[in-house]
Amino acid sequence: MVKIARWNHDGGTQSGFVDNGNCYALPAGQGVQSLLDAGLDETLDLARKVTGSATPVPLADVHLLAPLVPATIRDFVAFEEHVEGVRKSIDGVAGVVPEWYEAPTFYFTNPHTVTGTGEVIGIPAGCEDLDFETEVAAVVGRVPGSDGRNLTADEAHRHIFGYTVLNDWSARDLQRREMKVSLGPCKGKDFANTLGPWIVTADEFEALHDAEGFLPISMSVEVNGEAIGQDLLSNMGWPFAELVAYASQDSVVRPGDVLGSGTCGSGCLAELWGRNGSKTPPPLKTGDVIRMTVEGIGTIENSVGERREAVTRVPARSRPRNRVAPVVTAGT
Structure with a gap:
């Protein structure tokens, strides 16, 4: 290996x-x-x-350390069970929106705040609902003769260089507020992602793909030694090759790009909060230890540090509505 x-x-x-x-x-x-x-x-x-x-x-x-400094990070939301539970937690609405089934959806997150296994993750300012997200990420490598644009799924499969474990840390209360503006997430996700412990090259998984291209490998997470969630990577709505192909449409994927699977079923606290109707298990606190393991890849472990204290909300300035721009006369 x-x-x-x-x-x-x-x-x-x-x-x-x-x-x-x-x-x-x-x-x-x-x-x-x-x-x-x-x-x-x-x-x-x-x-x-x-x-x-x-x-x-x-x-x-x-x-x-984190096994690479990514060029970009696209994080998908490819597990139906996760979408259902988190939607109930964040929006208070049951079910999955029809648009989720039409095409895979992702957001771009911050490559500059990537951390490695063993690092302490501080709680961002203003956050009371710190959460983790258990994911697998594909790492893109070079394929001779390809520019990484408008790939088919077969072509995209060859661009997958390897896989690593991803923890997409989440400040759920910040996320809930900012996504009501119909844009985001931003500061709810901006502060940390953990990748590691290494990249396992894609050839190690080639014989494990099923007939549709999915990888039936197990994913699990525990907090302070207590099991929280477990799922199979093959429960994604799309195999990784289709995610990479979709990302490349009218765009480009390049060596060093990282594409996350999204959180597996039961792989975060917010999903469980939506299902339980309460914050059970509770949000992460200083001193908690989160351990994620993916079959065939390895384990990452991080502890939660102190909360940074700072003002996080800056109200918009009051302005008169329906202002009319002054008329400018030529020559004046």
Whole structure:
């Protein structure tokens, strides 16, 4: 199994491969993005060379970072069960809107606030309802001869370089307010995403796809050692190849882009709040530990830090309505 990671060791940051409990650094000047730019076949060849020649460093001696700094992050909402539960929690309305079934939907989130496993995630200012979201993300790599535009599902499948675990942290109270404006989410999601612990290359999953292209691998999450939710990635409404293809329509996907599956069924607190009719289990608090595991990929674990105290709402200025612009006369 080829695992691609980034880590801190002896005061420096390195990128490379993890194999049999050891880390093998890439040659100087190369990083994860260079692997994505090279494509999957070249990366697999390089992995064999590096793990056979580089000096191993025990995995236990390094601090893992997010496995890449994404170029972009598109996060889909591809699990029907999640949509149903969260809609009840946020909007107080049961069911799934018909438009969800017509095409996959995603939003862009912030690549600059990506964190790795083991990091402490602070509670953003103004948030009382901190939540997690259990997801899998596909990482895009180069395919020779393709510009990543208007891909078919078959073409998009070849652009999937590998997979990683994604926690799309969510400030639900901020999210509820801003989405009433019919735009968002923004600050409800802007503060953190966790990726990790590494990227597992797509070839490891090739034989696991079912006839429709779905991956029946298990996903689970626990808080402070207590199981919260579990689902199969194959319960998505669309397989990953179709999500990547959809993202590329009249647009482009490029090496380093990350595309999230959206939260699996029972993979967040807000969905359970919608089903239970109360905030049970309760929102995350300082000191809580969230652990997510995806079969065939690995586990990420983060703890919740302190809340940042700051003013988060700035009322709009009062302005007279129906103002008329002054008439400007030529030459004046």
